Amino acid sequence: MPEFLQFAFMRNAFVATTLIALMGSLVGYFVVLRRQAFASHALSNIGFAGAAGASLAGVDPMLGLLLFVMGAALVMAWTGRDMGERDVSVGMILMFSLGLGALFVNLYSANANAAIGILFGSVFGIDAGQIRWIAITSAGVLLGLGAIFRPLRFASLNPQAARAQGIPVATLDTLFLLLVGAAAAIAVPVIGSLLSFAIFVGPAAAAQAWCGRVGLGMGLTALLALLESLGGLLLSYYANLPASSCIAALSFGLYGLSRLPIRALRA
Amino acid sequence: MIEARGLAAGKGAALAFKHVSFQIAPGSFTALVGPNGAGKTTLFETILGLIPPRHGEIQVLGGTPSRMRRQIAYVPQALALAHDDALIGREFVSAAFQAHRLGLPLPGSRRRARAAVDAALDTVGAKDLATRRLSTLSGGQRQRLLIAQALVNRPRLVLLDEPLSQLDPAARDWIVAVAADLTRRGIAVIFSTHDINPVLRVCDRVLYLAQGRGRIGSVDEIICDETLSELYATPVRVIRDGGRRFVFADAPAA
Numbered sequence: 001m002p003e004f005l006q007f008a009f010m011r012n013a014f015v016a017t018t019l020i021a022l023m024g025s026l027v028g029y030f031v032v033l034r035r036q037a038f039a040s041h042a043l044s045n046i047g048f049a050g051a052a053g054a055s056l057a058g059v060d061p062m063l064g065l066l067l068f069v070m071g072a073a074l075v076m077a078w079t080g081r082d083m084g085e086r087d088v089s090v091g092m093i094l095m096f097s098l099g100l101g102a103l104f105v106n107l108y109s110a111n112a113n114a115a116i117g118i119l120f121g122s123v124f125g126i127d128a129g130q131i132r133w134i135a136i137t138s139a140g141v142l143l144g145l146g147a148i149f150r151p152l153r154f155a156s157l158n159p160q161a162a163r164a165q166g167i168p169v170a171t172l173d174t175l176f177l178l179l180v181g182a183a184a185a186i187a188v189p190v191i192g193s194l195l196s197f198a199i200f201v202g203p204a205a206a207a208q209a210w211c212g213r214v215g216l217g218m219g220l221t222a223l224l225a226l227l228e229s230l231g232g233l234l235l236s237y238y239a240n241l242p243a244s245s246c247i248a249a250l251s252f253g254l255y256g257l258s259r260l261p262i263r264a265l266r267a
Numbered sequence: 268m269i270e271a272r273g274l275a276a277g278k279g280a281a282l283a284f285k286h287v288s289f290q291i292a293p294g295s296f297t298a299l300v301g302p303n304g305a306g307k308t309t310l311f312e313t314i315l316g317l318i319p320p321r322h323g324e325i326q327v328l329g330g331t332p333s334r335m336r337r338q339i340a341y342v343p344q345a346l347a348l349a350h351d352d353a354l355i356g357r358e359f360v361s362a363a364f365q366a367h368r369l370g371l372p373l374p375g376s377r378r379r380a381r382a383a384v385d386a387a388l389d390t391v392g393a394k395d396l397a398t399r400r401l402s403t404l405s406g407g408q409r410q411r412l413l414i415a416q417a418l419v420n421r422p423r424l425v426l427l428d429e430p431l432s433q434l435d436p437a438a439r440d441w442i443v444a445v446a447a448d449l450t451r452r453g454i455a456v457i458f459s460t461h462d463i464n465p466v467l468r469v470c471d472r473v474l475y476l477a478q479g480r481g482r483i484g485s486v487d488e489i490i491c492d493e494t495l496s497e498l499y500a501t502p503v504r505v506i507r508d509g510g511r512r513f514v515f516a517d518a519p520a521a
């Protein structure tokens with residue numbers, strides 16, 4: 001066993017990060033394809049309010065996160081009729097949630113560190129109980145995504161033609177936002193609500209720049225996500241830097257690389 | 268193929284058209300003509316069963332529109348394919364293949380999808396676009412991919428909503444030829460346009476919508492002074508020029 005895996009906290013961090021990188025980046029592939037990066041970012045940030053509220057109410061923060069974020073996803077689906085015109089309603093829901101989050105943190109002043117942990121993630125603080133939540137939710141999200149893969153792909157690329165074929169485009173949109181919500185809720189304690197872009201958007205955006213096929217692109221997305229998140233963990237461990245910062249930096253680096261006009265890298 | 272009697276439909280409080288009756292035969296080319304807001308898109312949505320008729324009845328392929336939808340393909344009006352869209356043509360087209368099915372496509376299904384996509388790309392003369400990124404395509408090339416996408420599930424009826432609106436004359440001829448070719452394969456085509464001239468030579472019938480009314484017939488029956496004056500309820504003059512037709516309200520100088 002490599003030296004760094006001798007510690008339970010490191011093993012937990014590796015398992016949690018692997019699951020979240022795989023699940024989050026694959027959901028993220030569709031987030032980028034559907035241009036819903038803002039909604040996914042907002043859902044992660046709303047998770048902060050959910051976790052703070054749960055701490056205040058004395059329930060499991062994971063449960064609070066999940067309920068709060070899924071609720072917000074439903075509200076987003078209902079208020080933004082058209083996926084393209086959702087910016088304003090997403091922003092309003094985000095703003096209101098962050099206001100609640102500020103209130104919860106204010107009321108629960110006993111532990112401001114917990115709030116920082118949610119905002120920026122605390123991957124080395126993941127315990128076995130959280131791993132179970134993460135594993136169950138990841139499996140559920142990936143199963144859900146696999147189930148709606150074909151209709152969702154068509155509805156994302158040509159919603160009007162899909163609707164004409166009898167595909168329930170609005171229902172799919174709601175289901176997808178719920179998947180993003182669930183994914184965001186479990187990613188937040190690990191990567192941090194402010195840095196979830198690193199998992200949800202970075203790898204998929206880089207992969208889509210390099211690969212014009214859906215199947216191959218999703219494979220590449222998952223690979224890049226594993227690379228940057230596990231690489232980030234190792235970097236963090238050996239250089240003694242915050243894990244989230246390392247993952248964010250690698251995600252940004254890969255994205256930057258994908259934007260370079262290097263023809264040979266594009267398929 | 269389609270039988271509509273006394274049809275009235277509209278999306279808002281008002282009706283876009285009423286008392287519209289027509290029949291569409293298999294393998295026929297129907298030009299759906301009318302000014303902006305005449306109800307062309309509304310009529311397509313009624314044929315697709317997306318909005319219920321307010322009056323009258325419509326049968327599509329022998330059944331109700333919503334039951335027959337899977338055998339109809341709709342090519343939407345001016346789809347804004349995002350400019351930086353990174354997918355290649357083949358992936359865009361194949362997204363429609365059996366898209367109502369749940370679960371990931373198995374290898375057998377992927378093989379069938381490949382064959383269907385190749386056939387559809389071939390039909391619209393877009394084989395060379397299979398590996399091109401959407402972001403690098405012209406409007407005419409995108410329109411061809413949209414039609415190819417509509418064909419992958421082997422529809423019996425294809426509805427094209429103003430496919431010529433953003434194209435130059437050469438690209439228009441291409442798209443009209445592609446649509447006419449579909450009718451030779453037995454697919455009925457309804458092709459909406461506000462200018463009849465590009466489709467004059469290929470269309471069997473004209474369904475003209477204006478002022479909430481509709482009339483169907485041959486080009487000569489519809490694009491003439493009498494019919495159009497009646498439809499617009501104002502004197503209209505049709506001028507022929509070398510096989511093309513120009514419609515003027517009242518004074519030819521207008």
Ligand SMILES: Nc1ncnc2c1ncn2[C@@H]1O[C@H](COP(=O)(O)OP(=O)(O)OP(=O)(O)O)[C@@H](O)[C@H]1O
Pocket residue numbers: 277278279280283301302303304305306307308309310344429461
């Ligand atoms: N969502 C809507 N709610 C209310 N009324 C609508 C809606 N969409 C269209 N209409 C109205 O229905 C009528 C028919 O519109 P439709 O889009 O079918 O016309 P069109 O012939 O397709 O026009 P265009 O050539 O501009 O595409 C118009 O008067 C329009 O104002």
Ligand SMILES: [Mg+2]
Pocket residue numbers: 307308309344428429
């Ligand atoms: Mg229209």
